[in-house]
Amino acid sequence: xxYAVQVENLxxxxxxxxxxxxxxxxVQQGExxxxxxxxxxxxxxxxxxxxxxLKPTGGSVTVLGMDLARNAKQVKSRIGVQLQSAAxxxxxxxxxxxxxxxxxYPRATPAKDLLQQVDLVDQAGMRLRQLSGxxxxxxxxxxxxxxxxxxxxxxxxTTGLDPQARxxxxxxxxxxxxxxxxxxxxxxxxxxxxxxxxxxxxMDQGRLxxxxxxxxxxxxxxxxxxxxxxxxxxxxxxxxxAFNGKVKLAEAHSESxxxxxxxxxxxxxxxxLAGVLEQLEQTGSALEHLDITPVTLEDVFLTLTGNExxxxx
Amino acid sequence: xxxxxxxxxxxxxxxxxxxxxxLFFPLIFVVVFGLFDFDGLGSSRVAIVAEADSPVxxxxxxxxxxxxxxxxxxxxxxxxxxNVANGRLQVEQGDLDYLLVLPPDPGPxxxxxxxxxxxxxxxxxxxxxxxxxxxGAVRDILAQAGSGAPAGSSAMDSQASxxxxxxxxxxEAVEVSQVSYFDQVLMGLVAMGIMTNAIIxxxxxxxxxxxxxxxxxxxxxxxxIWKYFVGEVGAHLMVALVQAAIIMSVGVLVFGAxxxxxxAWILVIVVLGSLVFLNIGFIVSGWTNNPAAAxxxxxxxxxxxxxxxxTFFPTAALPWVLPYVAEALPLTxxxxxxxxxxxxxxxxxxxxxxxxxxxxxxxxxxxxxTKVFRFN
Numbered sequence: 001x002x003y004a005v006q007v008e009n010l011x012x013x014x015x016x017x018x019x020x021x022x023x024x025x026x027v028q029q030g031e032x033x034x035x036x037x038x039x040x041x042x043x044x045x046x047x048x049x050x051x052x053x054l055k056p057t058g059g060s061v062t063v064l065g066m067d068l069a070r071n072a073k074q075v076k077s078r079i080g081v082q083l084q085s086a087a088x089x090x091x092x093x094x095x096x097x098x099x100x101x102x103x104x105y106p107r108a109t110p111a112k113d114l115l116q117q118v119d120l121v122d123q124a125g126m127r128l129r130q131l132s133g134x135x136x137x138x139x140x141x142x143x144x145x146x147x148x149x150x151x152x153x154x155x156x157x158t159t160g161l162d163p164q165a166r167x168x169x170x171x172x173x174x175x176x177x178x179x180x181x182x183x184x185x186x187x188x189x190x191x192x193x194x195x196x197x198x199x200x201x202x203m204d205q206g207r208l209x210x211x212x213x214x215x216x217x218x219x220x221x222x223x224x225x226x227x228x229x230x231x232x233x234x235x236x237x238x239x240x241x242a243f244n245g246k247v248k249l250a251e252a253h254s255e256s257x258x259x260x261x262x263x264x265x266x267x268x269x270x271x272x273l274a275g276v277l278e279q280l281e282q283t284g285s286a287l288e289h290l291d292i293t294p295v296t297l298e299d300v301f302l303t304l305t306g307n308e309x310x311x312x313x
Numbered sequence: 314x315x316x317x318x319x320x321x322x323x324x325x326x327x328x329x330x331x332x333x334x335x336l337f338f339p340l341i342f343v344v345v346f347g348l349f350d351f352d353g354l355g356s357s358r359v360a361i362v363a364e365a366d367s368p369v370x371x372x373x374x375x376x377x378x379x380x381x382x383x384x385x386x387x388x389x390x391x392x393x394x395x396n397v398a399n400g401r402l403q404v405e406q407g408d409l410d411y412l413l414v415l416p417p418d419p420g421p422x423x424x425x426x427x428x429x430x431x432x433x434x435x436x437x438x439x440x441x442x443x444x445x446x447x448x449g450a451v452r453d454i455l456a457q458a459g460s461g462a463p464a465g466s467s468a469m470d471s472q473a474s475x476x477x478x479x480x481x482x483x484x485e486a487v488e489v490s491q492v493s494y495f496d497q498v499l500m501g502l503v504a505m506g507i508m509t510n511a512i513i514x515x516x517x518x519x520x521x522x523x524x525x526x527x528x529x530x531x532x533x534x535x536x537x538i539w540k541y542f543v544g545e546v547g548a549h550l551m552v553a554l555v556q557a558a559i560i561m562s563v564g565v566l567v568f569g570a571x572x573x574x575x576x577a578w579i580l581v582i583v584v585l586g587s588l589v590f591l592n593i594g595f596i597v598s599g600w601t602n603n604p605a606a607a608x609x610x611x612x613x614x615x616x617x618x619x620x621x622x623x624t625f626f627p628t629a630a631l632p633w634v635l636p637y638v639a640e641a642l643p644l645t646x647x648x649x650x651x652x653x654x655x656x657x658x659x660x661x662x663x664x665x666x667x668x669x670x671x672x673x674x675x676x677x678x679x680x681x682x683t684k685v686f687r688f689n
Contacts, residue, residue, distance in 0.1 A: 086530045088530070089527060100320045103316040104534040
C-alpha cells in the first residue's frame with residue numbers, strides 16, 4: 001500500500017455552495033501532509049469527509065487502501081482524529097477519558113503511556129478544563145493516538161496557541177511521525193506548513209490550487225527574493241511606473257505600502273538587484289532602509305490565490 | 314458499553330450541583346406537603362343505611378346530621394341489603410369513614426332497651442381518637458332516640474352518660490390501609506422528580522455535548538453510536554431509581570408516609586416512565602440549539618405536565634376539556650400506575666392498561682427522538 005489517503009474528484013455541496021469543489025490529491029504513507037488555506041477554504045470539510053463524519057456529494061476517498069464509503073468502520077478503527085476545537089467530557093479525568101476512548105477500539109494504548117508521550121503524566125488526574133491551552137492541545141493529540149493508528153488527522157492543531165506551545169506541539173507531531181505514522185494536518189500558519197510539512201496542498205474557496213513540497217512551491221515562482229525599500233520621499237507615479245518597464249517585477253509589481261516604503265519581488269539573478277538600486281538612485285530619492293528576504297509560502301499563496309492569508313477570522 | 318455506563322454514572326455523580334438540585338427539587342415538595350396536615354381538615358363521612366323510615370331512624374339521622382364534624386349521607390329504602398354491602402365496601406376502600414346500619418325494626422320506642430336489635434357501626438380503623446368520639450356520639454343518639462328524649466341537640470358533648478346506649482350499638486372496626494393525601498402526593502413527587510430530571514438532564518447534556526463537538530468526537534471512533542445512547546440511558550435509569558428511593562425514604566422515614574405496594578413493582582413503573590421522559594429529553598435536545606434553550610424548553614414541557622397530570626390534585630378537579638388533556642399526557646398513566654401499586658397495594662399486572670399506554674409512549678417518543686436527533 002503506497003498511499004495513506006487518496007482523494008479523487010471530491011465534491012461537497014451545500015445547496016448551491018461548493019464547500020469542496022472537485023479536488024484530487026494523494027497522501028503518501030509516512031509523510032506529514034499539510035492542507036493550507038484561509039478559513040472557509042474547505043480544509044475542515046475535506047478532513048471530515050476523510051474521517052467518515054460527512055458524506056461527500058461526489059467523488060471517492062480511499063483511506064489506508066480501504067474505500068471509505070464501504071469500510072467506514074474499519075477505517076475509523078485505524079485512524080486517529082483530532083477535531084478542530086473538540087472538547088472532551090467534563091467530570092472525567094484525563095486518564096479516565098483516554099481509558100474510555102480506548103474501550104471503543106479493538107486495540108488501545110494504556111492511558112499512562114499516552115500521557116507520558118505528551119508529557120502530561122502529572123496531570124493524569126486533572127480535568128481537561130484545568131489545563132492550559134497548549135496542554136489541552138497535547139491531550140487531544142494523545143487522544144487521537146489511543147488506538148495505535150496508522151494515520152493521524154489533526155485539524156488546526158496549533159490554532160490559538162502561543163509561539164512556545166506551538167513549537168512544543170510541532171516537536172510532538174515530529175515524534176509521532178518518527179513512529180512511522182502518517183500525519184495529515186490543516187493549518188493557516190505559513191511558518192508551520194513550511195517547517196513541519198513534507199508536502200502541502202493549498203486550498204482556496206473549495207478548490208485545490210497546488211500540491212507539492214514547500215520548496216517546490218516556492219521554486220515555482222519566478223521570484224527569488226523580496227526587496228523592501230524605504231525612501232526619503234515618495235516616488236512619483238511616473239517614476240513608479242518606470243520600474244514596470246525596466247525591471248521584471250513579479251505579480252504584485254511595486255506597491256506603495258506606507259508612503260515611502262516600496263516592495264519589489266525580484267527574480268533570482270545577479271543583475272536584478274543592482275538594476276533596481278541604480279534606478280532608485282536616479283529618482284533622486286535617498287535610500288533610507290533596505291530589506292531583502294527570501295520568498296516564502298506566503299508569497300506563493302498570494303500569487304496562487306490573490307488573497308491575503310489571514311490568521312484569524 | 315459497560316464502560317460508557319460507568320463513565321456516565323461517574324460524570325453524573327461528579328456533577329454534584331446538577332445532581333443535588335435534581336434531587337432537591339422534588340424533596341422541597343416532599344417537605345412542604347409533609348408539613349401540611351391535609352387529613353385533619355374536612356369532615357368525616359358517615360352513611361346511615363336503613364330499610365324503612367321510622368321515628369327512631371329519623372331521630373338518629375337528625376341527631377348525627379346536627380354534628381358539625383360529620384358529613385352525613387342517608388340511604389333509606391328497599392335497596393337496604395345492597396346499600397349495606399356497598400357501604401361496607403366503601404369503608405374498606407377508604408371512600409367512607411363510618412357506616413351506620415340501623416336494624417329493620419328498631420323496636421318499640423317505649424319498650425325496654427334490651428329488646429331492640431342493636432344497630433351496627435362499621436368504621437375504618439386508624440384514627441382512634443376520632444373513632445372513639447364518633448362511636449360515643451352514635452351510642453348517645455341511639456339511646457336518646459330510643460328513650461324518646463329530644464334528639465339532635467345532644468351533639469358530641471353529650472357523652473356524659475356513656476353507658477346508656479351500650480346494648481343498642483354493635484361497633485365493628487374494619488382494617489383498612491389508610492391512604493392519606495400525603496401518601497398519594499409522595500408518589501406524585503416521585504413521578505415528578507423523575508420526569509423533570511430525565512427531560513432536563515438529558516436534553517442539557519446532549520445539547521452541551523453537541524456544542525462541544527463531543528458527539529462528533531464519538532462519531533469518528535468505530536463505536537456503534539447506539540451503544541453510547543444505551544450507556545447514557547442506563548446511567549440515567551440508575552439515577553432515577555436512586556432518586557425514587559431517596560424521595561420515598563424521606564417521605565416514609567421523616568414524614569410517616571405509607572407505601573403499601575411492592576417496591577420492586579414501583580421501580581418497574583419508575584423505569585418505564587423514565588424511558589418516556591428520557592426520550593422526550595432527546596427530542597428537546599434535537600429541537601434546541603444550546604443547553605440554556607434545552608433547559609428552558611424542558612421546563613416548559615415538564616412544569617405544566619406536572620400540574621395537569623395530577624401530581625398534586627386530582628385531574629377531575631380540572632375545568633373544561635382539561636381532564637381529557639390530562640389523560641393524554643404521559644405522566645398521567647405513570648402516576649395512576651404508581652398510586653395503584655404503591656397506595657392501593659395492587660399487583661403490577663392490575664395496572665396493565667397504564668403500562669401499555671406507557672409502553673406506547675416509549676415507542677412513540679423513541680421514534681420521534683430518532684428522527685429529530687442531531688449530532689451537529
